[in-house]
Amino acid sequence: MNIQEAVPLSSNNRRLVINTLLAGIILILGIYLRLIALDWGLPDRTHRWSYRTDESSYLLMLKEMNPLHGDFISESFGPKIGSGILWPYGALILIAHSTGILEAHSSLEWYRQNPGELGKIYFVGRLLVAFMGIFTVVMTFILAKRAFGIESAYWSSALLAVAAGHVQNSHFLLADVPAACIVICSIILLDMALSNPEKMRSFSFFVGATFAYAVAIKVTVSVMGIAILGVMFAKNKINITFKQIWIPAVIGFLLALPIFHPALLDINLINRDVTIVENLNKHAYTSLSQMCKVASDGLVWSISPIGIFLWIIGAATVLWHRHRLGIIFVLASFPIAVVMMATGLNQMQRWSPLLPFICLLAPAPLQWFSKRSALILRSFLFAMLIINFLWSMAWVEELKQYPIHSESRDWIHSHLPAGTSIGVAQWLFLPQIDVNRYHIIRITGPQADKVFTEPEYFLVGEYDFEGVKAKLEDFEIYNIWRRTPQFLGLSYSPPIGADARFICPTIYLFKRK
Helix, strand or coil: CCCCCCCCCCHHHHHHHHHHHHHHHHHHHHHHHHHCCCCCCCCECCECCCCCHHHHHHHHHHHHCEHHHCECCCCCCCCCCCCCCHHHHHHHHHHHHHCCCCCCCCCHHHHHHCHHHHHHHHHHHHHHHHHHHHHHHHHHHHHHHHHHCHHHHHHHHHHHHHCHHHHHHCCCCCCHHHHHHHHHHHHHHHHHHHHCHHHHHHHHHHHHHHHHHHHHHCHHHHHHHHHHHHHHCCCCCCCCCHHHHHHHHHHHHHHHHHHHCHHHHCHHHHHHHHHHHHHHHCCCCCCHHHHHHHHHHHHHHHHCHHHHHHHHHHHHHHHHHCCHHHHHHHHHHHHHHHHHHHHCCCCHHHHHHHHHHHHHHCCHHHHCCCHHHHHHHHHHHHHHHHHHHHHHHHHHHHHHCCCHHHHHHHHHHHHCCCCCEEEECCHHHCCCCCCCCCEEEECCCCCHHHCCCCCCEEEEEHHHHHHHHHHCCCEEEEEEECCCCEECCEECCCCCCCHHHHHCCCEEEEEEC
């Protein structure tokens, strides 16, 4: 029997194997962290809406529309809430309905009687967002490779794959992760336009159209449009003209935006929403300490303090070297960060569109740093990677547990007799106790004046606790439900008010003395 000697792998083949393994590990991580426990908190026979309450906005928007009769506008939400995500979401619901996977009805009463079917409607939307989150990881790899090379591509995609804020907001039917996905795609198209002078006009048109779709999904990402200015300041810019890139991009944007977000064609809705925004801006933050606190709330627990530090270092480095794509990444992330800091938008959810750009800029200096400096940077990148991985694992491990909302509801139902009067703060963060079993007095309901004087018990979540505790002097704590996500001994415990705590809010039950 002939025995052939094993032929050793060439250096190129070894590199290919290693690169393939790295890419596979990153992709598997990205998929696992975004698809695990995707059914958390969905409606069932015990509660009739998602525990992640913001998701219901898109279902209500769909209910107000009538696409078969040309109505693509949700009047009660208006243009301030982007409807772009409803195009693929509605199409998926239609496909699932036509194939018998779920039943789609326009009657809310039908879903009250069949909450499991409503859970399927939510789940379709969550799947869409999760896959867009995974796709963003892939597109980040491609964009980082085009910008800074293969090592940065692996670092950037790995960092985004485990980024705590991105993992969390890829789990729910929210607009932020999909909007970031489309912005990344539009910047890839912009780089293709700048790299192909003969096709610059056509690519630029699609840059504008693609970015319009991102704005239609999440209106606030419109600030990221400043990124196109980056080509003006780059050292390695090519000879471009106003006609070659600006005009086609603007035309593509203006033509596509009303198609993807038709509420912008209704001047009355626009005027109404402008008034709402103006009222919000009256409370805008002006002091540097307040603005930094907003950024800290939005980013620290989304990407880690190390991530913020490396984002700033990476931005300074690409600006110093006038790197074309690097400058575009800076302009796509820092201006919108300043806007959110000034307007007090401190929710982690709202900051998640910045996370791909933080992950793109963090490893960027590797191509310019000396060997010693690059080694130090890699150690920081590795620390950032590990911290975010542990945070994300802690968070998804909590998702696997029986929801604290359900745990507290079960206890209340087993310990408080039917007919008991219970005052409640906002339903948004509370267990959905049986309103037919108990006499419920809501702080926002028609008997609000009696909410602290009549009930035997008072139920409040951590989000509202500070606002009502002064009025609970006639009550004493009867029970508390509290959890902290953990993994390998590391706790993930953002401050009270952070939307990462939607899955495990502290819930208080008070009893009248």
